[in-house]
Amino acid sequence: MQLKTKDFQSLFTDGLNGIAGLFEKNKFELRIAGGAVRDLLSGKRPEDVDFATTATPEEMKRMFQAAGVRLINNKGEQHGTITARLHDENFEVTTLRVDVQTDGRHAEVEFTTDWEKDAERRDLTINSMFLGLDGTLYDYFNGYEDLQNRKVRFVGSASLRIQEDYLRILRYFRFYGRVANEPGAHDPKTLEAIRENARGLASISGERIWVELKKMVTGNHAAHLLALLYELELAQYMGLPPEGNVEEMKQVWSCAQSLSPKPMTILSALFRRTDEVDKLDLRLRISKEEKTLGLFLVKHRRDLVKGQDEDDRLRPYTDFIIDSREVDIQSKVCELLKYQGEEKLLAEMTSWSIPRFPVSGHDLRKMGITSGKEIGTILQGLRDTWKKSRYQMDKEELLSTVHQS
Template structure:
């Protein structure tokens, strides 16, 4: 892939912070972005002599040989200039919530394009920033979190890299732009973003710069002021990424857990064991995190802080309640039986998916594969069948149905309707 990158150094200043490295990207992934919509957008900006470049994560993905799922754009045009340009072209603009931060979303040829004016932060409080618009690409790059996220890509394939992001990406390094301490104090969520991208980029589980970890430890308490929703969004991505066990252990070593909804004395050893069991089985984030909790009360506290979904919360509660008691039948030939019995007995719609996560938690890869192939059998008796036999009372019908379910269960769910009805005593 690197052979398709033409290095074109254009500026060679002695100061690191005022240096620009460029090269030309020519890959299939990059070329595939040029739909009818993007070509129309590019033509419109060029006609008005506004610069337009791909920004942030999409550049990182393209340089890694991946086609980005989302592509954000940056421009020298102000929001007002963009609105006027789009209005004159008869284009529809949508979602104006980002306008005060410089973002305009426009629709061309059934595609939405999010374009943001170059910005500088004039004031930050660790959660939000007041911004000022600029036409200086480097100043916009300076305000971004990590070097690998601070690059721009021109629509002709030219890469604009002010802070050695491309070099860091090649070397699998994750570094803050400039001072880690300053970047963190601008937005404390960047601590978790650092961990998330470390899991995506770094080849080694413990290859951090000591200065970065010192800055995180010093300012970790700032995470207490970040909303639970924003924290949970990052934490989920950390847990399902590479090096998750190491990064969660690091979160405890740096005394961050108490600020982000995790139990202060979480069972790190159990988490590391579960992660080792489940890492190749595509576990849900909560499956790994549940290992840290000692009790359901800790899950309730976590939910208050992070506001996780109902599905995520019930999964954590399920795993904590059943991780020890619901396990393979060590004596019987069918090790899956306790799990299938549970699914049938509970009759809950999501019980099978929760049991799958429990098997991942326990590292039961073979049983998990069996459960994926298993279908919930249909109980062949209904209350109508019992009424036809002369049982009229609703209470009696309920009792009889439960007794028949027990008989059906002992038969390993093999008995048909006639066999089961033969057990009804009138």
């Protein structure tokens, strides 16, 4: 088949036309590779476009340098990747290759001119296709058919592909969430291969696992896929709590999925104690912001709930924010409301601006009150009075109550 969509045609900028012309002039093949092909066939314009070629890195460097094309960030050259910059665009081009030796994390590669061999070393059939610059699809493992049928399959043997890089276990789940229509339509043999190779995830860096896990949690079927991590005994190698609260996670996902929750908001439901957040951080090296959100949700998901006042059910949350000294507290409370499935209160909280307490210690000193302890006590009392007024009393009204006392 030949692809002729608007998304495909829109890729042909001055930069790409210039790069393509160089490869054609030097008689090297150049094709779009991997995820960009999958996206184009799915009717999406890819955010990133990678290219594959029959030219070796040395041949590409000579070709680009002779044409005056700038080369940048060529740290990937040992793996066959050269990045060229033309007309303010970067083009990442990788030589066709085969894996000579792998240890489940890294691979020693050998360059080739055989497109099918390069496709064979890729993880999933839907990621193993190439697209010629004339729109011709090159599909050696029925990836297009799988994409149309919403199937996620490994190229060839699932066990072999996984053993080449154990992170592919999580990539399978991530793409399942992007492609499959139904949550439970897995090939049993694929799941068995994943179970048998679960221990291999222990050798994968936490940072790589976290990238894939976050993408999986924010995709479709996230509750099903997280539960599957436990069923297949993967969680223990990923920093997730071995006895995670899967049922609460399913409930939170059901309530929050339409509210764009952060990954940690969903994952927090698995944690029964705050120390489990610490253990996740040790394994995956999550950001400080992600860790503090996880700790906040586990600590407050039960004790901070909507008020009984029909006219102001948001009040317990707003009072909490006013009293808190935590950084970015309002966004954390928004995530808590997502966790609790409080869609209406979330909308109110999103549009609510934190009011500024209008009285300071300086105001009290101007009134002749000099004791630091007394000032602190009065300020706290004024703050309570201000909260009871739903933050409506101004400075003069509040200070007038000091005179009365």
